[in-house]
Amino acid sequence: MPPYSAEAGAVLALNAGSSSVKFAVYPAGPEARPLARGEVEIGGARPGFVAYDRDGKTIAQQSAQDDGDADRGSMPGIKAVMDWLDTFMGDTPLLGAGHRVVHGGERFTAPCVITDQVLAALDTLTPLAPLHQPASLAPVRALRDHRPQLRQVACFDTAFHAHMPDVAQRLALPRTITDQGVRRYGFHGLSYEHIARRLSDIAPALAKGRTIVAHLGSGASLCALRDGKSIDTTMGFSVLDGLVMGTRCGHLDPGVTLYLAQALGYDHDRLQHLLYHESGLLGVSGRSADMRDLLAHRDDPPVMQALDLYIYRLAREVAGLVSALDGLDGLVFTAGVGEHTPYVRARLCAALGWLGVRLDTQANDRSAPTISAADSAVQVRVEPADEEDVIRRCVLQQIG
Numbered sequence: 043m044p045p046y047s048a049e050a051g052a053v054l055a056l057n058a059g060s061s062s063v064k065f066a067v068y069p070a071g072p073e074a075r076p077l078a079r080g081e082v083e084i085g086g087a088r089p090g091f092v093a094y095d096r097d098g099k100t101i102a103q104q105s106a107q108d109d110g111d112a113d114r115g116s117m118p119g120i121k122a123v124m125d126w127l128d129t130f131m132g133d134t135p136l137l138g139a140g141h142r143v144v145h146g147g148e149r150f151t152a153p154c155v156i157t158d159q160v161l162a163a164l165d166t167l168t169p170l171a172p173l174h175q176p177a178s179l180a181p182v183r184a185l186r187d188h189r190p191q192l193r194q195v196a197c198f199d200t201a202f203h204a205h206m207p208d209v210a211q212r213l214a215l216p217r218t219i220t221d222q223g224v225r226r227y228g229f230h231g232l233s234y235e236h237i238a239r240r241l242s243d244i245a246p247a248l249a250k251g252r253t254i255v256a257h258l259g260s261g262a263s264l265c266a267l268r269d270g271k272s273i274d275t276t277m278g279f280s281v282l283d284g285l286v287m288g289t290r291c292g293h294l295d296p297g298v299t300l301y302l303a304q305a306l307g308y309d310h311d312r313l314q315h316l317l318y319h320e321s322g323l324l325g326v327s328g329r330s331a332d333m334r335d336l337l338a339h340r341d342d343p344p345v346m347q348a349l350d351l352y353i354y355r356l357a358r359e360v361a362g363l364v365s366a367l368d369g370l371d372g373l374v375f376t377a378g379v380g381e382h383t384p385y386v387r388a389r390l391c392a393a394l395g396w397l398g399v400r401l402d403t404q405a406n407d408r409s410a411p412t413i414s415a416a417d418s419a420v421q422v423r424v425e426p427a428d429e430e431d432v433i434r435r436c437v438l439q440q441i442g
């Protein structure tokens with residue numbers, strides 16, 4: 043039985059990303075500490091799920107069977123989590139579940155309860171995020187099948203950027219096109235919202251200032267925060283823009299896609315696969331999309347080229363956002379690579395030396411909360427990503 047007042051009930055937060063679904067169960071009250079959290083691996087070497095208690099102890103571990111459980115579309119992983127949750131919760135009612143939904147389009151700029159109509163509207167956004175949107179909505183459907191009465195809430199990755207200035211949203215295309223929603227949206231908004239809130243708690247001066255947050259995971263983007271609000275970000279119309287990512291290309295001259303289509307006969311599906319799954323660190327290194335693997339093979343020249351390009355493009359994009367912000371007070375690293383890779387942080391900070399960024403090498407090596415030196419003109423921090431907490435707050439607000 044969970045160690046809290048059972049009558050109060052609990053809420054579930056599901057964060058479907060490109061390589062996993064993270065989940066957390068919380069007491070339905072002001073307490074932000076999850077009762078349990080875990081991760082569903084989709085595909086990969088060991089599909090299945092694992093859950094941890096409040097102290098990080100493994101309390102459930104289950105491998106998917108060999109009968110197609112790795113298929114994300116049918117979300118058997120979620121079913122396994124729900125079965126486990128039924129036991130874990132005992133008589134405690136589950137009051138609601140919240141989901142990270144990658145695309146809210148022009149219509150959904152705030153969290154909302156998912157009705158049949160909302161779900162149908164979110165389905166129509168799939169062409170805007172062809173791989174992520176179905177992955178976001180699959181857990182919604184799986185939960186609806188498992189618990190038809192459960193209230194579900196959608197929390198949008200795009201919403202945090204909905205009020206960026208017009209120049210940051212606009213593409214230099216004819217208005218007949220941009221009027222149809224072809225514009226820059228930005229993503230990873232739940233992660234940025236969490237960091238903005240954290241900064242207001244732990245570094246209020248920085249929270250009011252000009253800060254760039256580097257969300258470096260499988261997908262990667264930067265967000266320029268002024269007074270805690272997004273004023274620009276590196277992902278745009280799609281999750282392909284901006285930084286070099288694990289398997290995505292980042293910023294790419296559109297002429298390349300025209301050339302591939304015309305001269306090399308690439309059709310839509312082949313182009314999509316190339317840009318989403320075969321490019322980025324994987325494409326350049328020819329070895330892996332995983333930063334840990336790449337760091338272990340730095341003596342391999344294509345691996346080093348991939349790392350060099352990753353850092354170079356990060357530094358260029360940071361410089362672009364410094365211009366948008368008219369300067370820089372803070373730089374915050376978050377998500378898998380951002381939190382766990384001193385090498386990437388050290389190289390990026392070295393490339394930003396011209397801005398007065400100075401690193402405390404020892405603090406960086408142990409991924410301390412503050413990794414800039416005392417004489418640095420920019421405060422550099424490391425903060426764990428916690429999209430689940432943002433989802434928790436949205437659920438409590440919507441069902442409260």
Ligand SMILES: Nc1ncnc2c1ncn2[C@@H]1O[C@H](COP(=O)(O)OP(=O)(O)O)[C@@H](O)[C@H]1O
Pocket residue numbers: 059060061062258259260261288331332333334377378379382383427
């Ligand atoms: N300890 C680590 N050292 C280096 N890289 C790591 C470490 N842990 C995770 N990563 C990197 O983080 C990536 C996943 O980040 P994460 O934020 O969990 O991604 P997502 O939420 O997009 O699935 C992995 O591909 C891996 O490259």
Ligand SMILES: CC(=O)OP(=O)(O)O
Pocket residue numbers: 058059060061144174199229230259260261262281
């Ligand atoms: C928006 C996006 O790229 O998400 P992820 O990092 O989970 O792939």
Ligand SMILES: [Mg+2]
Pocket residue numbers: 059259377
């Ligand atoms: Mg993520």
